[in-house]
Amino acid sequence: MLAGCSPTYDWRTVMNNDKGYTVDLPAKPSSDSRQIGIGGTQMPMTMQIAEAGNAVFAVGTVSLPSDDPQTQSAALDFLRTGLARNVSAAPDARTVQIPLAAGGQVPGLEMKLSGKAGEQREARTVYARLVAHGRHVYQAAIIASAPLPQEQVDQFFQSFQLY
Incomplete structure (x- = not known):
């Protein structure tokens, strides 16, 4: 007999x-939304956040003052090291292609980190993709208390497309 009628994941x-x-x-x-300091410059970051089960799914967007490659790189480094620091892990990342809605792809970074977070030093698994495109740097991330089923991770990241 099934317990409950509502699914943990109600994808939209x-x-x-x-x-x-x-x-x-x-x-x-x-x-x-909040201001973050990157390289001595305050930049706005907005987030869309959804919780399901024991995981938080979020897309953060940093609005850059220009599409200068050095500014993009500084923002990517800030986000990459921040995610790793949150779980006391090395900021290791691999290159991945992020799809564009109009076709084509742009290079980004993919990370999977595990470690302890928060005052209670609770176990966390972080899945993230970071990408710069124009005057924005994006952080698509899942933060979970335990590793998630791969199909849920794939649903989130495979759907993430830039305009």
């Missing part, structure tokens, strides 16, 4: 025309 496609991406999220997202 979210289009963010202002920030130039589309992604599938496993629940209705909430939004947040």
Whole structure:
């Protein structure tokens, strides 16, 4: 007999025309924004966040002052090292291709990190893709208390496309 009627993952496609991406999220997202300091410059970062089960799925977008490659690189490094620092892990990443909605791809970074986070030093697994495109740097990430089924990770990352 099945317990409960609602699925843990209620996938829906979210289009963010202002920030130039589309992604599938496993629940209705909430939004947040803040200023972050990258290389001595304050830049706005907005987030769309959805929680499902014991995981948080989020897409963060840093709006850059220009599409200068050095600025893009500094923002990518800031996000990569920040994610790793949050779980006391090395900021290891591999190159991956991020699809464009109009066709084609752009190079990005993919990370899978495991470690301890927070005051309680609880186990966390972080899956992330980082990419710079124009005047934006994107961080698509899943933060979970345990490794997730690969199909849920794939659903999220395979749906992430830039405009």
